[in-house]
Amino acid sequence: MTDRCEETLGVGLLCEGQHDPGVPPAGLRRSPSGVDGLTTEHLIINMGPQHPSTHGVLRLIIEVDGEEIVAVEVSVGYLHRGIEKLAEHRRYDAVGTLMDRGDYVSGMMGELAFALAAEQLMDVEVPRKAHWLRSLASELNRLASHLVWYGTFGLDTGAMGQFLYAMREREALLDILEALSGQRMMFNYIRPGGVVADMPLGLTEQIRTFLSTFDTYLDEYHQLLGGNEIFQMRVKGIGTIDRQMALAFGLTGANLRAAGVDFDVRRARPYAAYPELDFEVPLGTTGDAWDRYIVRMGEMRQSARMIAQLIDGMPEGAFTAKVPRIIRPNAGEAYASVESSRGETGIHLFADGTEHPYRMHYRGPSLFAAQALEEILPGHLIADAVMIVGSTDIMLGELDR
Amino acid sequence: MAIDKFTGENSIAFIRSEQLFDFARRNSLWYIAFGIACCAIEGLMSASGPRFDFDRMGVFFRNSPRQADVMIVAGTVNHKMALTVKRLYDQMPEPKWVVAMGACACTGGPFREYPNVVLGVDTIIPVDVYIPGCPPRPESVQYAFIELQKKIARRTEERLAARNR
Ligand code: SF4
Numbered sequence: 001m002t003d004r005c006e007e008t009l010g011v012g013l014l015c016e017g018q019h020d021p022g023v024p025p026a027g028l029r030r031s032p033s034g035v036d037g038l039t040t041e042h043l044i045i046n047m048g049p050q051h052p053s054t055h056g057v058l059r060l061i062i063e064v065d066g067e068e069i070v071a072v073e074v075s076v077g078y079l080h081r082g083i084e085k086l087a088e089h090r091r092y093d094a095v096g097t098l099m100d101r102g103d104y105v106s107g108m109m110g111e112l113a114f115a116l117a118a119e120q121l122m123d124v125e126v127p128r129k130a131h132w133l134r135s136l137a138s139e140l141n142r143l144a145s146h147l148v149w150y151g152t153f154g155l156d157t158g159a160m161g162q163f164l165y166a167m168r169e170r171e172a173l174l175d176i177l178e179a180l181s182g183q184r185m186m187f188n189y190i191r192p193g194g195v196v197a198d199m200p201l202g203l204t205e206q207i208r209t210f211l212s213t214f215d216t217y218l219d220e221y222h223q224l225l226g227g228n229e230i231f232q233m234r235v236k237g238i239g240t241i242d243r244q245m246a247l248a249f250g251l252t253g254a255n256l257r258a259a260g261v262d263f264d265v266r267r268a269r270p271y272a273a274y275p276e277l278d279f280e281v282p283l284g285t286t287g288d289a290w291d292r293y294i295v296r297m298g299e300m301r302q303s304a305r306m307i308a309q310l311i312d313g314m315p316e317g318a319f320t321a322k323v324p325r326i327i328r329p330n331a332g333e334a335y336a337s338v339e340s341s342r343g344e345t346g347i348h349l350f351a352d353g354t355e356h357p358y359r360m361h362y363r364g365p366s367l368f369a370a371q372a373l374e375e376i377l378p379g380h381l382i383a384d385a386v387m388i389v390g391s392t393d394i395m396l397g398e399l400d401r
Numbered sequence: 402m403a404i405d406k407f408t409g410e411n412s413i414a415f416i417r418s419e420q421l422f423d424f425a426r427r428n429s430l431w432y433i434a435f436g437i438a439c440c441a442i443e444g445l446m447s448a449s450g451p452r453f454d455f456d457r458m459g460v461f462f463r464n465s466p467r468q469a470d471v472m473i474v475a476g477t478v479n480h481k482m483a484l485t486v487k488r489l490y491d492q493m494p495e496p497k498w499v500v501a502m503g504a505c506a507c508t509g510g511p512f513r514e515y516p517n518v519v520l521g522v523d524t525i526i527p528v529d530v531y532i533p534g535c536p537p538r539p540e541s542v543q544y545a546f547i548e549l550q551k552k553i554a555r556r557t558e559e560r561l562a563a564r565n566r
Contacts, residue, residue, distance in 0.1 A: 050485060086512065104439035167449075168451045
C-alpha cells in the first residue's frame with residue numbers, strides 16, 4: 001500500500017511554481033491603510049479544491065485584508081484529464097463520449113458541437129428530423145443544467161429548500177433524457193450524421209406532462225429564491241462584470257448577456273432547428289450576480305417554450321443520415337460552436353483523412369469566466385466570494401478538460 | 402443484536418458498548434461533500450435529492466472531513482488532485498471508510514490512457530467498496546452504502562468472536 005501510494009504521489013507531483021496546498025504562496029503584503037498608522041498583515045486563505053461552494057475542484061488563493069479581498073489567484077488543473085489529447089485516439093463516433101464528460105451537466109451540447117464540426121468535413125446531409133431532435137435534446141439538457149445551477153446557487157447563500165425542488169424537476173427531466181438516449185448523464189446521443197435513436201413511443205406525452213406544470217413551478221421557484229429578501233440583499237450589486245470587461249475577457253452565455261450584450265450563438269450562428277424556432281434572448285443591464293440569476297431564470301422559461309414548439313412541430317422522416325460505420329472525414333479544418341448552458345462551446349477540428357481526429361481543440365466558456373474571477377473578486381467581502389463564483393456557473397470538467 | 406426487539410414499554414436492552422457504537426456508526430454514515438467530477442452530480446447531488454434521499458438511511462453530507470465517516474471518491478483523480486485526496490483522507494477521524502465511485506475512481510475509467518490520471522484511487526488510499534459504472538446510478542451508490550453497513554456489522558461480529566474465543 002505505502003509503496004504504491006508513494007509511487008503515485010511521489011515523483012514530480014509538484015512542478016516548479018505550483019503551490020503545495022499547505023504552503024501559502026510567497027509575498028505576503030502589508031496593508032498601508034491601518035488605523036492610526038498601524039499596519040495589518042494580509043492573510044492568505046486557501047479555498048478549495050475541496051470546498052462545497054466551488055462547484056467542483058476549483059482552487060482560489062485569496063488574499064484578504066480583514067474581511068475584504070485584495071487579490072485572488074485562480075488555480076486550475078485539478079480535473080485535467082486530457083480530453084483533447086484522448087480525442088486524437090478515438091474514432092469519430094466515439095469522441096462524443098469524451099465530450100459528455102467535458103461539460104458533464106450538459107453533455108448534449110458538447111456532443112452537438114463536435115458533431116457539427118465533423119459534419120462540415122463530411123459529405124453528409126443531416127435530415128431535418130435529426131436537427132429537431134438535436135435541438136430538443138439540447139433544450140431538455142439546458143433545463144436540467146440550469147436547474148442544477150439554480151439549486152446550488154441557493155445552497156451557496158445558505159438556502160436549502162430550493163435545491164430539493166430543483167432536484168425533483170431535474171429527475172423528471174433525466175427520465176425523459178434517459179428514455180431518449182438510454183443514459184441519465186453521459187448520453188452519446190448526438191453523433192456525426194444525426195442522432196442515435198428516434199423518440200420512443202409515449203415520450204411526447206411524457207414531455208407534455210412535464211411542461212404542463214413546469215411554468216407554474218418556475219414562477220414558484222423564482223418566488224422562493226428571488227423573492228427572498230435575504231437572497232436579494234446578498235446578490236444584488238455584487239460581482240459586477242460590465243459590458244466592456246465581459247467582452248474583454250471573452251465571456252459568453254448568461255455571463256455576457258447579463259451585461260446587456262445581445263449575443264447568443266443560437267441566433268448569431270444558427271444551427272440545428274433554431275432558425276425555425278421562436279424564442280427570446282433574455283438580457284440583463286448591469287451585469288451583477290442578480291442579473292445573471294434573472295437571465296438564467298429567463299432562459300429556463302425560453303427553453304420550456306422551445307421544447308413545446310419542438311414536440312409540436314417534430315417532422316417525420318429519418319433521424320440520421322447514411323454514414324459509414326467508420327467515419328473518415330475529408331482532410332481539413334473546421335470550427336463549429338453551440339450555445340451550451342454556460343456559453344459558447346466550440347470545437348476546432350483538424351482532420352487528416354483517417355478515422356481519428358488529427359487535433360481537436362475544445363473551447364469551453366468556463367475557463368474565461370474563471371479568469372474573470374481574478375478581476376471581479378477583489379474589493380468584495382470574503383463571504384461574497386462564494387456567491388460570485390456560484391453566479392458565474394462554471395463547470396470544472398470543461399474548464400480543465 | 403436487534404434493537405427493535407426492545408422497543409416495548411419499560412424495556413431494557415443489554416448490549417456491549419462496542420456493539421452500540423458500531424450500531425450507531427452503521428446508521429449514521431456521514432460522507433464528506435467532496436465531488437471531483439461527473440460522478441459527483443449523480444453520487445452526491447442526485448443522491449441527496451428528493452427521489453433517492455439517502456437521508457433516510459442516515460447517510461448525509463458534511464462539509465468538513467473532520468466530521469465525516471465516509472469518503473465517496475466521485476470522479477477522476479489526477480496527479481495534481483491526488484495529494485489533496487490523500488490529505489483529506491488523513492484528516493478524517495477513525496474509523497473511516499472509502500467508497501470508490503465510478504470507473505474513474507476504480508481504475509481510471511475512460512481517461513486511463515492519459516498519463517496524468519491516477520489509475521484507481523486505491524493506489525493512494527484504501528478502498529472499502531467499489532462501484533462500477535460511468536456514472537453509476539444513484540441506486541448503485543445506495544447499494545454500496547448497504548454493503549458498507551454489512552461490512553461494519555461483520556467487523557463487530559468478528560471482533561466479538563475473537564474476544565470470546
Ligand atoms: S466514472 Fe465516468 S461519470 Fe464518473 S467521473 Fe469518471 S468519467 Fe465521470
